[in-house]
Amino acid sequence: MRIDATDRRIIEATQAGLPLVAEPYAELADRLDIPEDELLGRLSAMQGRGIIRRIALAPNHYALGMAANGMSVWDVADEAAERLGATVGALPFVSHCYLRPRALPGWPYNLFAMIHGTTRDEVEALRTEIAALLGDALRASDILYSTRILKKTGLRLKTEGG
Amino acid sequence: MRRAALPEGALDATDRRILNALQEGFPIAPRPFAEAGAALGLAEQELIDRIARLKEIGAVTRFGPFYDAEAMGGAFCLCAMAVPEAQFDRVTEIVNAFPEVAHNYARSHRLNMWFVLATATPEEIAATAGRIDAATGLPVLRFPKLKEFFIGFRVTA
Structure with a gap:
């Protein structure tokens, strides 16, 4: 593209x-x-062509009270991963949803979904909701909360040939 | 970006309708505010004024086109490292000094440092991860996205 x-x-x-x-x-x-x-x-x-995902207004979810978020990670059976990823990605409280490679032995998780809620308790409840959706295909899961932003820069465009 | 909740009463019902509706999309047309306003029962100028105010008070982070960074060229990769607590500040400094590191988060896990590399080409992702590995003495795990799913995320205002 x-x-x-x-x-x-x-x-x-x-x-x-x-x-x-x-x-x-x-x-x-x-x-x-x-x-x-x-x-x-x-x-x-x-x-x-999908270069513009949409033209829209992005609400500040912190300002609107959605202060808690966690990166939930799931080990789901490979043959079900695409179908389940689509299901999880469509949830209104999930902002990013990707299949990624596992890093065995320490990291068995292949599905990543960022969960947003008003409180940490709500995020945990939503995580339970996802687990129920994954059903038998789910083998293990975890959730990682961010404790600090260490660096954040905007997207910088490379100039042509640069 | 504002990280605190807005005070009670900062938004009225019309503001909330705007926030909910315009997350879905905005017209590509000569008078887009008139079109979007008509669907909300708002005059063109009132919609413009309200969006300006929502931006001003920090209820809106951005209003405009959202681009797929990868479609514009370039490569991205989520990476993670397990950093011993005693070395955390030193390693943060080394990692953040790489201009290819777009953002970096401390997270509650044995893999406690998660950052995104952004480079012009896919080859540079591996090379940069290798350089960070060498500079810190810690293995850099790479989690490139294999598949991204349609995102249904919506904030209910």
Whole structure:
């Protein structure tokens, strides 16, 4: 999936979000010196190709009281992993859901799901809910709570060829 | 980013409807606020003003396109290390000094340091993990994503 130089400029110009004006795309197009129609077409195309996941508002879940989260990890049977991953990923309280390789012998878990709740107790209850969904395919599980953010940087775009 | 809950009464019912509705998506059209507002029974300018206020008070972290970082080029990999407690600060300093380390979290587990590497190419992931391994003297476990699932995550405001 490749993007061209104009797409890249669009991505850079929208890193901070959309301008809060009646015609935000016209304003962006003006800034990028391309016609608004072209910008709308490129945004639609990028959304169609999955480069843009969606254009949306992201609520601050901490501000809305969802202060607790934990990285739940699960050892599920390989033959059921894709089906169960899709089920877990679709849950409204799971924000990231991936299949990853195990690191045996110490790490038997292949399914990772970030659980969000208002309290740690709620996160634990939601974890129990996931365990019930996994049923017989579940062999072991754990949950890792973050104790400190050691580093956090925004996504930095590499420039073409850079 | 604000990490504390908003005071009681900071949001009214209209704010909550906006937060719930616009998580689902926003139109790509010349007058998107007019379109989105119509669906919510709000005038264009009122929707704009309310989103601006929600950003200002920290109820919204971001409003705009969300990009798939991998689709834009580049490689990412979740990594973990088991760091002895006595060495934790020293190892944190070494790991964080790598510009390829995008974020890094301490977690409650024997594998107590979890970070994400972001590089231009997949080959650089292995090379960088090797350099961190050499610099810290600790094995770096790599957990590349094999499959990502559609995310249903929604915050109910």
